[in-house]
Amino acid sequence: MYIFIMVLSFCLALLILRAFSYHKGIYNESGIKSISGMRALLASIVAFSHLVHYIYSLDHEWIFDKHYFSLFSEGNFFVNAGKFGVLLFFMISAFLFYRWLDNEAMSPGQLTVKLLKSRIRRILPMFWFSGFVIISIGLLHGDLKFGFTQLADAVQWLLFVGNYYIGSFLTADVNAGVEWTLRLEWMLYLSIPLIYVVNRATGGKYKTLLIMASIGIIFCVAVGLRLWGTAYTDPRPVLGFAMGYMAYTYRDLFTRYKTSSVASIVVILLTLFSLTFTSNNFFYLVFLVCLSGIFLIVSSGNAVFGLLENKTLMAIGEVSYSLYLIHGVVLYFIKQIPASMIQHSFLFYTLLSTLFFVVSFYVAKLTYLYVEKPFIGSSKKKVAIKASPSN
Numbered sequence: 001m002y003i004f005i006m007v008l009s010f011c012l013a014l015l016i017l018r019a020f021s022y023h024k025g026i027y028n029e030s031g032i033k034s035i036s037g038m039r040a041l042l043a044s045i046v047a048f049s050h051l052v053h054y055i056y057s058l059d060h061e062w063i064f065d066k067h068y069f070s071l072f073s074e075g076n077f078f079v080n081a082g083k084f085g086v087l088l089f090f091m092i093s094a095f096l097f098y099r100w101l102d103n104e105a106m107s108p109g110q111l112t113v114k115l116l117k118s119r120i121r122r123i124l125p126m127f128w129f130s131g132f133v134i135i136s137i138g139l140l141h142g143d144l145k146f147g148f149t150q151l152a153d154a155v156q157w158l159l160f161v162g163n164y165y166i167g168s169f170l171t172a173d174v175n176a177g178v179e180w181t182l183r184l185e186w187m188l189y190l191s192i193p194l195i196y197v198v199n200r201a202t203g204g205k206y207k208t209l210l211i212m213a214s215i216g217i218i219f220c221v222a223v224g225l226r227l228w229g230t231a232y233t234d235p236r237p238v239l240g241f242a243m244g245y246m247a248y249t250y251r252d253l254f255t256r257y258k259t260s261s262v263a264s265i266v267v268i269l270l271t272l273f274s275l276t277f278t279s280n281n282f283f284y285l286v287f288l289v290c291l292s293g294i295f296l297i298v299s300s301g302n303a304v305f306g307l308l309e310n311k312t313l314m315a316i317g318e319v320s321y322s323l324y325l326i327h328g329v330v331l332y333f334i335k336q337i338p339a340s341m342i343q344h345s346f347l348f349y350t351l352l353s354t355l356f357f358v359v360s361f362y363v364a365k366l367t368y369l370y371v372e373k374p375f376i377g378s379s380k381k382k383v384a385i386k387a388s389p390s391n
Helices: 002-019 033-057 075-102 108-140 148-158 180-201 207-228 236-249 251-257 261-276 281-298 311-318 320-334 346-376
Strands: none
Touching: 002 033, 002 075, 002 311, 002 346, 033 075, 033 281, 033 311, 033 320, 033 346, 075 108, 075 180, 075 207, 075 236, 075 261, 075 281, 108 148, 108 180, 108 320, 108 346, 180 207, 180 236, 207 236, 236 251, 236 281, 251 281, 261 281, 311 320, 311 346, 320 346
16 A cells, blocks of 8 residues: 555656646756656655655554565565665766766866865755754754753764764654765765776776775775664665666666667566565665666666656756755654544545655755755866766
8 A cells, every 4th residue: 555655646746746847947957867867766765765654653563674574575665665765876876976087187186176075065065954954953842952062963963973863862853864875975985086096006907996895895884884883874785886887887788778668667677576575684685686777777868668757857856865855854844743633544645645745845946946056056067977967
């Protein structure tokens, strides 16, 4: 039932957005359109994975944690949905950013400055804005009381080195703890200048080896954070960096699939399979292989029967970073609906899910226009990522 609720409510939300010309002011047709459309679906499924936890728990005990195991079931959708979005997002990041290593016109210093400047302008303003909103909610509705300790916790959290707590206030209660992925993304960004220096010094002979070694180091760091860190981290999506790099390196081999209907069907089938087949423990490798197949086809430009080139969907893809960070805030306020107003029915849950999507999409559009975009400016075109949809 819950998968059908997501599909139905998402489609209803798209119809509402289209009726009100949601794409105006944010639609961007530059870059690889299929990746832009994919970003919208990925951010949306991550958002729904958090919403479904709430609505499912209204009627049942939530059992879909790391201990849940069923080889093939609807329950795997609850476990895999968030992982699905994160892993493919990591593949997109690697696909877009390892191309910096092919820009031989820049010195190591120039590349480092441009890369870090673009990432700081792209990531920090929106994250800090969402942090300001979350801290404000903690002060007004939570148990956050500011003192020196809480201030230190807040600063560390805003710089991606803290945990989910500011004092006794759990930030993940508001934003679903999504910032853990950004820590791993930053490791990718910071590794590129180092690889660039060594790669130039060795005449480019060991570029792939250097990239794979750096991904291995990031994976090991992520494992350490998982075992001994104070905030949640999943090291497995780091493997997506390797697959994203492979997709970029061998992209010319997959151009033949850009207009292939068979390839589009394969994407759909792999998506359905990966969302319903277990990703528990070593089965994650099956999950990785399935999503790699999806990404190899979509990154070739295959729009899956034109779906990923839908103007509304691409507009959502343009604001997907805002959507990723802000949907938890929307969900937080939905959770404040009094229990007496909750109707435990398919219709109510569908309407609630549709409301969640529509509000989240519009809030993301506003934060993109007034928080993200002023800092991004025209830098996307100036920095050497010509195929980037919004990353």
